[in-house]
Amino acid sequence: MLEIIFQTLEKILPVSPSLLEKAQAHLDFLTKPPGSLGALEELAKRYVAIQNNESPTLKKISTVVFAADHGVTAEGISAYPPEVTPQMVMNFLNNGAAVNVLANHVNAEVTIVDIGVNFQFPSHPNLLDRKIALGTKNFAKEPSMTRSQAEKSIATGIEIATESAKNGFDILTTGEMGIGNTTPSSAIFSILGNIQVEDVTGRGTGIDDSALIKKISVIKKGIELHQPDPDDPIDILAKVGGFEIGGIAGLILGAAAQKIPIVVDGFISSAGAALALKMSPSAGDYIFPSHQSSEPGHKIFFDMLGHPPLFDLNMRLGEGTGALLAVNLIQSAVKIYNEMATFQSAGVSTKQTS
Amino acid sequence: MLEIIFQTLEKILPVSPSLLEKAQAHLDFLTKPPGSLGALEELAKRYVAIQNNESPTLKKISTVVFAADHGVTAEGISAYPPEVTPQMVMNFLNNGAAVNVLANHVNAEVTIVDIGVNFQFPSHPNLLDRKIALGTKNFAKEPSMTRSQAEKSIATGIEIATESAKNGFDILTTGEMGIGNTTPSSAIFSILGNIQVEDVTGRGTGIDDSALIKKISVIKKGIELHQPDPDDPIDILAKVGGFEIGGIAGLILGAAAQKIPIVVDGFISSAGAALALKMSPSAGDYIFPSHQSSEPGHKIFFDMLGHPPLFDLNMRLGEGTGALLAVNLIQSAVKIYNEMATFQSAGVSTKQTS
Numbered sequence: 001m002l003e004i005i006f007q008t009l010e011k012i013l014p015v016s017p018s019l020l021e022k023a024q025a026h027l028d029f030l031t032k033p034p035g036s037l038g039a040l041e042e043l044a045k046r047y048v049a050i051q052n053n054e055s056p057t058l059k060k061i062s063t064v065v066f067a068a069d070h071g072v073t074a075e076g077i078s079a080y081p082p083e084v085t086p087q088m089v090m091n092f093l094n095n096g097a098a099v100n101v102l103a104n105h106v107n108a109e110v111t112i113v114d115i116g117v118n119f120q121f122p123s124h125p126n127l128l129d130r131k132i133a134l135g136t137k138n139f140a141k142e143p144s145m146t147r148s149q150a151e152k153s154i155a156t157g158i159e160i161a162t163e164s165a166k167n168g169f170d171i172l173t174t175g176e177m178g179i180g181n182t183t184p185s186s187a188i189f190s191i192l193g194n195i196q197v198e199d200v201t202g203r204g205t206g207i208d209d210s211a212l213i214k215k216i217s218v219i220k221k222g223i224e225l226h227q228p229d230p231d232d233p234i235d236i237l238a239k240v241g242g243f244e245i246g247g248i249a250g251l252i253l254g255a256a257a258q259k260i261p262i263v264v265d266g267f268i269s270s271a272g273a274a275l276a277l278k279m280s281p282s283a284g285d286y287i288f289p290s291h292q293s294s295e296p297g298h299k300i301f302f303d304m305l306g307h308p309p310l311f312d313l314n315m316r317l318g319e320g321t322g323a324l325l326a327v328n329l330i331q332s333a334v335k336i337y338n339e340m341a342t343f344q345s346a347g348v349s350t351k352q353t354s
Numbered sequence: 355m356l357e358i359i360f361q362t363l364e365k366i367l368p369v370s371p372s373l374l375e376k377a378q379a380h381l382d383f384l385t386k387p388p389g390s391l392g393a394l395e396e397l398a399k400r401y402v403a404i405q406n407n408e409s410p411t412l413k414k415i416s417t418v419v420f421a422a423d424h425g426v427t428a429e430g431i432s433a434y435p436p437e438v439t440p441q442m443v444m445n446f447l448n449n450g451a452a453v454n455v456l457a458n459h460v461n462a463e464v465t466i467v468d469i470g471v472n473f474q475f476p477s478h479p480n481l482l483d484r485k486i487a488l489g490t491k492n493f494a495k496e497p498s499m500t501r502s503q504a505e506k507s508i509a510t511g512i513e514i515a516t517e518s519a520k521n522g523f524d525i526l527t528t529g530e531m532g533i534g535n536t537t538p539s540s541a542i543f544s545i546l547g548n549i550q551v552e553d554v555t556g557r558g559t560g561i562d563d564s565a566l567i568k569k570i571s572v573i574k575k576g577i578e579l580h581q582p583d584p585d586d587p588i589d590i591l592a593k594v595g596g597f598e599i600g601g602i603a604g605l606i607l608g609a610a611a612q613k614i615p616i617v618v619d620g621f622i623s624s625a626g627a628a629l630a631l632k633m634s635p636s637a638g639d640y641i642f643p644s645h646q647s648s649e650p651g652h653k654i655f656f657d658m659l660g661h662p663p664l665f666d667l668n669m670r671l672g673e674g675t676g677a678l679l680a681v682n683l684i685q686s687a688v689k690i691y692n693e694m695a696t697f698q699s700a701g702v703s704t705k706q707t708s
Contacts, residue, residue, distance in 0.1 A: 031442070031450060031452075032452055032671050033433065033434075033560050033670070033671065035560075036560075036669065036670050036671040037452065037667075037671055038667045038669040038670070039667035040669070079387065079705050080387075080704075080705055081703055083703055084703050087702040088385070088702060090700070091385055091700040094695065094700065096385060096694060096699070096700050097385055097386075097695065097700075098384075098386055098391065101686075101689050101693045102690070104689070104693070105685065105686055105689055205387040205390065206387050206388070206389075206390075206705065310665065311664070311665040311666075311667075312665075313391075313392045313394060313665075313683075314392030314393055315390065315391055315393075315394070316392070317386050317387065317391055321391070325686060328679075328683075328686070329667075329682075331459065332456055332459055332679060332682070335456075335458070335459055336452060336455050339454075339458070340450060340451065340452055341445055341448065341450025341451065345450070346441070346448065346451075347441060348438060348442060348445055349434065350434075351433050351434060351559075
């Protein structure tokens, strides 16, 4: 394993229970019935404990969108042609996509990482060139990538998280673009969860019944052919994964090592997060889930993580859109923590003792 | 019935289906798979159709918090003493409560309406004095208020909505404060939904088992004693309601008459909204629900409205907090509508035809 991955895993520590308790104690002094802000209190508590700061800050937000292509699209498993991956990257760079709109809404900086798109982009200030290959191989025929490429994709994510920490970002959010990428994501969840492919495979951007049947059979074929080791996340990533999924896994590991909260977007980001969790269960303490996507396999992620999704808005776009909506809730939670009056300062009577 | 209520009901018209279709057509041109933003698209569509504006604006937000006291607290149905109502009103005016924090987060103006608090407040620029009485009567013994007071509470809400329209607000959000007010709310839902009191009654701000049993028996007693007419919302409000609940019902009717979107907060606001819906089913076209509260009776509201809650964060604070979180989602949706590139403008390929 690459040294940087090994070192990163060593640095990831669980969030301190005493810091969590301290944060909850502060929340209980605020002018509201204890626990009455529900999940907002959970968000605030964990955020404060991670940041280890009684006056938590949530100003600098970095949205990292990993883009890559997938050889498996040759099997006809997506509703959109593969050229949409570079076209959407250009749309991101031109500030025209949903992820841009929602990032602008919360004042997040968007970085697009070309980690394996089948296109040579002109240079652009918001585009990081970290291309590992011009897309993965078709895993219905050969492994998606080599083990060394899989490690490199994870290392890429780690490096970006480390750089973000140096640049003072308070929180990271994941995102991705890659036509065909619900297919490797379903494969990953089937293997990690030891669940039938049928039960973790959905319609992605909107395929019809016959394409769905094909998608399921392609995933089964890939798993059958390459026999990924369910206890070796790098093996899974190499055999049926994608470069952007490895990048996301690395970003999460890097954020956890740097003690930075990271918000995970939808199904594909969760596949990356699931690989990260398999490598380091403690990384889960730094992960804030966002939405429940329409993909059926997504529920496995929440079971692994032990935190429920914050909301279910029937979204299935990816890019990072769900994570950015969640940022708003986390911002709200942090402000509740920082700005509310206490019972004592406001002169409000506390609960009647019965 | 007061003339202003009658005139308001006459003015409420359903939202035009053709405007809804037109808005959806625009959403389908944007660079995302059709429908992939799920509930955000539904929010944008309805907002645009209500505003009848292809470049919708969501800048000026008014949060109206109705505060009132409840005679029924004499029965020991709340975890907090009644003096917390005026104490929390002062906390609102001092910008220290959760509703203030979340309103500041979305830049909403907060107006507190004293529609029936058992306290004489000093004047304050953010406090509207619309006191109808020093709290309701104890409905376990006599009707909460007279029919004339019930109408006056509704008229108060209508007047505030009309004034908001004149002042150019784009959207209204409801909120309330009143120790004991889950009790009248449960009574209202039991009557409107023709459902057992046990099934619509929860723990409010956090009562224990014995207080819950008492709360249920008090509600049953009130309904048994006064026999509110389930087809007469004003009769229900008068016999087992509260002044803030009437104010919220009026605010919703007024917003619908003025064609202004209105976001409904949690359980108590929904009881007001349910009365408004009973008076004018078309008012529902202007209502944006927010969260599913922890109160079991809340689901009746969503059934009546025909729109599901946007999220369930286990919140049970009220004040307007859930509605303000929803505003953020509506803002996100409106920005998606206004700011995303189209497939054509971005040069992105559309879906493959199979």
